[in-house]
Amino acid sequence: xxxxxxxxxxxxxxxxxxxxxxxxxxxxxxxxxxxxxxxxxxxxxxxxxxxxxxxxxxxxxxxxxxxxxxxxxxxxxxxxxxxxxxxxxxxxxxxxxxxxxxxxxxxxxxxxxxxxxxxxxxxxxxxxxxxxxxxxxxxxxxxxxxxxxxxxxxxxxxxxxxxxxxxxxxxxxxxxxxxxxxxxxxxxxxxxxxxxxxxxxxxxxxxxxxxxxxxxxxxxxxxxxxxxxxxxxxxxxxxxxxxxxxxxxxxxxxxxxxxxx
Numbered sequence: 001x002x003x004x005x006x007x008x009x010x011x012x013x014x015x016x017x018x019x020x021x022x023x024x025x026x027x028x029x030x031x032x033x034x035x036x037x038x039x040x041x042x043x044x045x046x047x048x049x050x051x052x053x054x055x056x057x058x059x060x061x062x063x064x065x066x067x068x069x070x071x072x073x074x075x076x077x078x079x080x081x082x083x084x085x086x087x088x089x090x091x092x093x094x095x096x097x098x099x100x101x102x103x104x105x106x107x108x109x110x111x112x113x114x115x116x117x118x119x120x121x122x123x124x125x126x127x128x129x130x131x132x133x134x135x136x137x138x139x140x141x142x143x144x145x146x147x148x149x150x151x152x153x154x155x156x157x158x159x160x161x162x163x164x165x166x167x168x169x170x171x172x173x174x175x176x177x178x179x180x181x182x183x184x185x186x187x188x189x190x191x192x193x194x195x196x197x198x199x200x201x202x203x204x205x206x207x208x209x210x211x212x213x214x215x216x217x218x219x220x221x222x223x224x225x226x227x228x229x230x231x232x233x234x235x236x237x238x239x240x241x242x243x244x245x246x247x248x249x250x251x252x253x254x255x256x257x258x259x260x261x
Contacts, residue, residue: 178232
């Protein structure tokens with residue numbers, strides 16, 4: 001791959017994109033930060049922005065908003081991939097999701113493009129609890145979700161970013177689908193208990209019916225698409241994934257979960 005050309009990072013103001021862009025720049029790589037408000041704007045809802053953002057780049061980190069699981073995603077990814085190929089892009093690294101039919105259709109589109117490609121297939125992010133939708137629930141003392149006792153391999157976004165950067169800059173990752181997971185399966189109750197222990201606060205997990213959860217999100221103004229929405233880390237990086245308990249300890253130390261006076 002041509003190392004002197006920039007790398008496009010889509011959603012560069014988001015949780016994974018920001019970390020990927022920062023790491024690339026720390027390595028001395030040129031980065032084009034793609035976002036609706038960026039110097040070179042990128043908007044999934046405006047295909048006219050795709051070509052200028054892809055012009056002259058060697059690779060792209062692809063994050064589709066709101067989520068690859070929504071029905072509109074495959075058409076958008078197909079159009080984006082065609083544009084990338086026409087612009088001479090050499091490699092795409094796609095952030096995908098586990099167990100999502102539309103996401104896997106998007107993966108196949110990228111894999112069949114004729115470009116170099118890597119898929120980073122993630123589960124629930126640790127950082128949803130301090131940077132995302134669950135932050136206010138933690139502060140309230142009741143993490144109220146319709147997850148029941150489902151076991152999830154929560155993944156740290158820093159691990160995702162490390163895998164994506166390796167795939168964007170190193171040989172040996174083309175054609176790989178990395179299932180990035182944390183080192184243990186956990187319920188949401190387990191995750192909440194780790195946060196409670198790290199913060200020394202009384203924080204409980206409360207399971208509610210999915211219908212009640214969706215009604216609450218809709219009442220809060222969230223659009224319907226968002227409402228419905230071998231460990232790859234070690235294989236890609238040669239090291240274990242970060243444990244949720246370590247994430248909770250470090251996040252708690254920042255004061256992000258301290259109740260406001």
